[in-house]
Amino acid sequence: MLLYKLWRSFVKEILLLKRDIGGIVIIFVMPLLLIVTITLIQDSTFKNLEGSKIPIIFIDNDRSEVSKNIKHELEASKTFQLLTNYNEKSAQDAVFSGDYQMAIVIPQNLTKDLNANIDSKVQTIVSSFGLEGDSAKVKKAAPKAKEIHLYFDPATNAGFKNSVMNSVNKMVFEIENKKIYKAFQEQLGTEENLEENKNLISFKEITPKKGAMEVMPNSVQHNVPAWTLFAIFFIVVPLSINLVKEKSQGTSVRARISPTPYFVHILGKTFTYLIICIIQFLLMVAVGIYLFPYMDLPAFDVSGKMLQLLVVTLFSGLAAIGFGVLLGTIADTQEQSAPFGATSVVVLAAIGGIWVPVFLMPEFMQAVAKFSPMNWGLNAYYDIILRNSGITGIAKELALLFAFYIAMVAISIFYERKQNAV
Structure with a gap:
């Protein structure tokens, strides 16, 4: 019932x-x-980011080794299209008005000052170990740290900002490490090939598997x-x-x-x-x-x-x-x-x-x-x-x-x- x-x-x-x-x-x-x-x-958003390039303004006031390395890394990432026909003021106006997502401004004498800074610090470290190194060099006061200016459109997503800033920091960090290593080689008189020194630690993503195939979310x-x-x-x-x-x-x-x-x-x-x-x-x-x-x-x-x-x-x-x-x-x-x-x-x-x-x-x-x-x-x-x-x-x-x-x-x-x- x-x-x-x-x-x-x-x-x-x-x-x-x-x-x-x-x-x-x-x-x-x-x-x-x-x-x-x-x-x-x-x-489609993911594919667009993957298949097309984001136009950004790149201003190189250094025009030397470090700025060229940064420019090369940005172009090699296949994410950005670099626009170079701007000065810092016009770049700031273009970005803050929403015409472009961001601008990167490399300061003058970045390579020169970075080399001087590294040489000064390396000489100090070598001297602290009682090694002569290049004793003929006169110690000079290390120049102040340089700033790479990053301008972002105020409407830019915070995740995009953090991603770009982390990428730039990583590029600069790697360039500095290579220069420091090279400076120590010169001070200690070693001739090891710098290109042979690769990262000792790397990352590998482990994904779930279905049989022999990896399952990618x-x-x-x-x-x-x-x-x-x-x-x-x-x-x-x-x-x-x-x-x-x-x-x-x-x-x-x-x-x-x-x-x-x-x-x-x-x-x-x-x-x-x-x-x-x-x-x-x-x-x-x-x-x-x-x-x-x-x-x-x-x-x-x-x-x-x-x-x-x-x-x-x-x-x-x-x-x-x-x-x-x-x-x-x-x-x-x-x-x-x-x-x-x-x-x-x-x-x-x-x-x-x-x-x-x-x-x-x-x-x-x-x-x-x-x-x-x-x-x-x-x-x-x-x-x-x-x-x-x-x-x-x-x-x-x-x-x-x-x-x-x-x-x-x-x-x-x-x-x-x-x-x-x-």
């Missing part, structure tokens, strides 16, 4: 959804548009789970609106006076919207697998992971449904439920790491993110897709998502009974 009531509740939800075909289309179409647009933007692997989760939680809006409609149309009154317990109506909604969540997930995966390769994007690889991803989708759907039920139970009008539901989903997405990675957030917000159900679902998706975890590896996230659903539904039932108590 209970199963029959549950079935009738499920049929009722389907009939309600059929009355709002436009809303259902939005639920399915909007996430698809988001995932395609965001992934294309991120991937890409924009698709990040965007498909992220926007699938956003789509799943966006069902909060139509679900809460339907609950409010039931109040205004008297459906909830008939449900209360019927012999069917209220939790059966909640279960009916849960099963109905879980089906929608599964359809959303399958559509997103289909776009990742079949459409993205035609758009010159990497294909979304779900081989051997589909069952685990479906499990995460089910539990994430439960959390979203629980939140929608609570919102629809508490709200009195559609004007309350619709904007609050949409806004709260965007806020949960921002906190949960959909828009900005959690590790880039302030420490306080990183702590807040741990309480977002979207963050639990996103971590579970990433654990499966990027970290090759199994169901046991995401048990904590699944438990949190299910507990969130139970808590939301329990609060909704308690609130509904209190509101309608005689």
